[in-house]
Amino acid sequence: MVGIIEEVQLFYPLGTRIKIGDNYGTVRYVGEVSGHMGTWLGIEWDDGLRGKHNGIVDGKRYFQTQTPTGGSFIRPGKVGPCATLEDAARERYLNYDSSNVDESLIREAQASLQASLFEVVGMDKIARKQSKFEQLEEVSVDQTPVNAAGYLKELTHLTTLNVSHTLIWNWEIVASIAQQLPSLTNLNLSSNRLVLPTSSQITELEPSFRHLKRINLRSCGLSDWKDVMHTALLWPNILSLGLQENSLGQLAEVDRTKIFKQLHELDLHRTNIMDFDQVAKLGNLTTLRLLNIMENGIEEIKLPDCDSQEKLNMFVSLEQLNLLHNPIWNEADAFNELDKLPQLKRLSKTPHLKSNFDEMFSKAVASIASLQFINKAEVTAEQRRGAEYDIWKKYALDWMQATQGGTDSLREFCRRHRTYPLLVKKYGSPTDFVPRSQAKQSNLINVSIRHQLTGETWEKKVPRMITVQTLQGLVMKRFRLSGDVPQLCYVDALHPDLVVPLDNNAKTLDFYSVQEHDTVLVQ
Numbered sequence: 094m095v096g097i098i099e100e101v102q103l104f105y106p107l108g109t110r111i112k113i114g115d116n117y118g119t120v121r122y123v124g125e126v127s128g129h130m131g132t133w134l135g136i137e138w139d140d141g142l143r144g145k146h147n148g149i150v151d152g153k154r155y156f157q158t159q160t161p162t163g164g165s166f167i168r169p170g171k172v173g174p175c176a177t178l179e180d181a182a183r184e185r186y187l188n189y190d191s192s193n194v195d196e197s198l199i200r201e202a203q204a205s206l207q208a209s210l211f212e213v214v215g216m217d218k219i220a221r222k223q224s225k226f227e228q229l230e231e232v233s234v235d236q237t238p239v240n241a242a243g244y245l246k247e248l249t250h251l252t253t254l255n256v257s258h259t260l261i262w263n264w265e266i267v268a269s270i271a272q273q274l275p276s277l278t279n280l281n282l283s284s285n286r287l288v289l290p291t292s293s294q295i296t297e298l299e300p301s302f303r304h305l306k307r308i309n310l311r312s313c314g315l316s317d318w319k320d321v322m323h324t325a326l327l328w329p330n331i332l333s334l335g336l337q338e339n340s341l342g343q344l345a346e347v348d349r350t351k352i353f354k355q356l357h358e359l360d361l362h363r364t365n366i367m368d369f370d371q372v373a374k375l376g377n378l379t380t381l382r383l384l385n386i387m388e389n390g391i392e393e394i395k396l397p398d399c400d401s402q403e404k405l406n407m408f409v410s411l412e413q414l415n416l417l418h419n420p421i422w423n424e425a426d427a428f429n430e431l432d433k434l435p436q437l438k439r440l441s442k443t444p445h446l447k448s449n450f451d452e453m454f455s456k457a458v459a460s461i462a463s464l465q466f467i468n469k470a471e472v473t474a475e476q477r478r479g480a481e482y483d484i485w486k487k488y489a490l491d492w493m494q495a496t497q498g499g500t501d502s503l504r505e506f507c508r509r510h511r512t513y514p515l516l517v518k519k520y521g522s523p524t525d526f527v528p529r530s531q532a533k534q535s536n537l538i539n540v541s542i543r544h545q546l547t548g549e550t551w552e553k554k555v556p557r558m559i560t561v562q563t564l565q566g567l568v569m570k571r572f573r574l575s576g577d578v579p580q581l582c583y584v585d586a587l588h589p590d591l592v593v594p595l596d597n598n599a600k601t602l603d604f605y606s607v608q609e610h611d612t613v614l615v616q
Contacts, residue, residue: 104169105134108288110260111172112238116143118165119262119286121156126166133166139286139314175260178270179243181234186226234259235281241266245273252276257283257311264290264298264327272301283311283335287324295326302328309335311360318344325352337362337385344371347378358383362415369394376407384408387417387441394427396434401507401514404435413439421445424453428460432511439466459484462512479593482585485516486606489523520588538602540583541612544572555602562598568615580616583607 105111109120111134122135128151138144141160148156148164158164176184227247233255240260245251251274261267264287271277290298305328315321318341325331332355341364347353356378366372366389373396375381394416399405411434421427424445431437440461444453450468457467458480465472488510495506507514517523536558542551551571555564565578581595586608595605595613607613 105172108262110240110262110286111136112260113167113171113173116140117258117260117284117286118143121148121158121164124155126150126155127153129166132169134169134172136165136167137163138165173238175238175240177241177243178234178239178256179245181237181239182229182232182248183226185234185237186229186232231255242269242273245270248274250276253279253281255281257281257285257309259285261285261287263288264294264324268298268301268327271305275304277304278306280305280307281309282313283309284313286314289320290324290327295323299327299329303330305331307331307333307335307358310339311335312338315339315341317341322347322352330355332356333358333360335360336364338364340365342366342371344374346374349377349379353378353380355380357381358385360385361389362386363388365389367391369396373397373407376405379409381408382410383413383415384411385415387415387419389419391416391419392422394421394430396430398508399433401511405433408434408436410436412436413441415441417441417443419443424448424456425460426509428457429509429511432461432463435463437461437463440464441468455480455483459516460510460512462515475592475594478591481512481516482520482588482591482593484510484513485520485523488513492517492523520591538607538609538611540602540607540610542568542571542615543612544615546615547572557603557607558601560599560601561595564595564602564613565598568613572615582614582616584612584614586610586612 105120105123107120107123111118111120116138117140118136118138120134121137122133124132126133135148135156136144137148137156137158141158141163144158144163144165146164147158147161148154150166155166156164228250229248230250231253232248232251235255236258238260239256240262254270254274254277256270261282262285267280267282267287271280308328308331315336316339321336321341322345325334329352331353334353334356337360341361344366357380359375359378359381361372362385364386366386369391372384372386372391375384396405397407414431414434414437419442421442422445424442431440440457442453442457444450454467454470454476458464458472458477491506491510492513495503536556537554538557539552539554542553543549544551549572553567555567561581565581568574568579568581582592583595583605585591585593592614593605595602597604
């Protein structure tokens with residue numbers, strides 16, 4: 094019996110991955126089970142509800158699982174066959190006909206192109222190219238029982254490899270794959286459970302990974318940031334790292350003399366990071382350009398204090414930040430904090446439940462001086478002027494009171510509204526605007542309505558509460574316009590360089606703060 098157990102242990106070392114049906118698991122125990130004949134494998138299932146216990150049977154612990162029902166015992170004979178990457182790739186790519194192009198490869202192409210559809214045009218050509226094994230540039234063997242490399246040196250053109258949802262379980266296997274593929278730059282290891290490498294293994298295996306640039310470790314069961322930093326010693330030249338859907342939660346500052354020296358992209362999507370203070374710990378990643386922290390339950394963004402006219406010396410290269418689907422409760426404060434980042438140009442964020450995209454867009458553009466895109470929508474010069482002017486008017490009275498309240502009062506105002514001093518430089522002091530906005534106003538205002546094409550001007554007294562739609566009707570009648578409804582904007586009489594689009598037909602002139610003697614332009 095001892096000899097049989099030793100043989101099974103050689104075939105299924107602890108940490109080995111197995112698959113039965115659609116269920117993946119990890120071998121945690123090999124040996125006898127009291128009261129049951131024969132040799133058993135103790136399995137911890139990825140699905141914590143798949144098993145029957147936590148490794149304890151009849152009061153005796155054989156192994157430990159993370160969930161109460163994550164463990165089972167199975168016979169070695171129930172485990173299905175395994176395959177090398179070489180065999181899996183040959184089977185998938187040498188048995189093609191023109192109607193059977195690799196669906197996983199199409200999915201990866203869709204993701205890389207950010208496309209919702211993948212045209213069928215040219216599928217014959219792709220199938221023929223894939224069938225030439227040694228010419229393959231991209232290989233996907235996801236959801237196959239691969240647990241070894243095999244002979245891969247014929248794949249001299251291979252740059253992208255997807256081995257997600259396989260049975261690869263340690264970094265020695267990954268290294269034996271990588272060292273045979275000198276052109277490999279993109280490696281997808283998602284949904285595998287890899288044993289943490291030892292320090293001696295890292296020293297031995299690190300040369301195999303020096304050509305890799307992008308690694309995806311999505312949903313790999315990682316739960317400790319220290320383990321991530323330890324494993325990252327294997328990939329010294331990594332540019333992009335995906336860690337999405339790992340329960341990390343707590344982060345720590347990175348020693349950039351050892352890891353992430355060139356990291357450009359980091360995906361922490363859905364990693365249970367609830368506190369932005371944890372994200373700030375990564376601020377010393379000086380080469381980081383893109384950070385994805387969407388769907389993490391972050392409610393508030395807070396960065397270290399700095400002067401309103403200065404930027405922080407952290408995330409110094411960060412240009413793109415994804416905050417989608419985080420329940421951030423105060424958008425204005427969040428955007429004010431993000432203005433502290435030196436290079437932020439692209440922001441993705443879901444509007445607050447009590448807000449909408451247009452309101453969020455206006456707040457973000459006026460509050461983050463360097464912002465160029467929000468949710469992929471480019472910020473035009475006209476939109477920036479409108480957003481900045483709205484903020485300039487909104488906080489005019491607060492600004493005046495702060496300037497009259499002394500140095501501390503003004504410093505506190507600027508801390509809460511970092512871009513306002515820049516708006517004052519750009520549009521002038523709101524001194525003239527404050528009295529006008531606070532004085533009793535007539536229900537009617539005199540405006541000049543000018544047709545930009547003909548130069549014709551119409552002096553008209555209109556109600557402050559007239560809607561843009563009604564004014565458009567009057568304009569069409571007065572200038573005898575037909576066809577499309579004209580687009581309107583207005584020029585502030587006190588600030589002629591400020592042109593504000595009247596882009597919501599349901600809003601009133603009062604909503605846009607159109608005042609006496611302003612000019613409405615008919616475009």
